[in-house]
Amino acid sequence: MVTVGARVQRAVDAAGLSQRQLEAATGISQATLSRTLRGERVAKMNELIAIAQATGCVLTELTGTSMVSEQVQCAARSANGASMDSMYAQVLHFLELDAYLDDQAIAAVV
DSSP states (O other), X not given: OOOHHHHXXXXXXXXXXXXXXXXXXXXXXXXXXXXXXXXXXXXXXXXXXXXXXXXXXXHHHHHTOOSHHHXXXXXXXXXXXXXXXXXXXXXXXXXXXXXXXXXTTOOOOO
């Protein structure tokens, strides 16, 4: 079972942010972020919203409440040394964003 802390860590890693950079972007102390990432404290919703904005992910990616992830099946071949986990996370991120935009009735711009 993937925890909220693990999902947040994955989002932070994907965004290429350090805990200090995330602290500056969110206003959440590095100590609080560290405890959250380790699963020692439960993140508050306002913190998750700030982290989602700072990392460029959709809130449901952090909370694990997405219906998209349950529907995604992925078959791919990795290239250029990319790991399958990383590729899957990127595809899932784009699908989450697409579902969010559809839910908000925001049309795609071509």
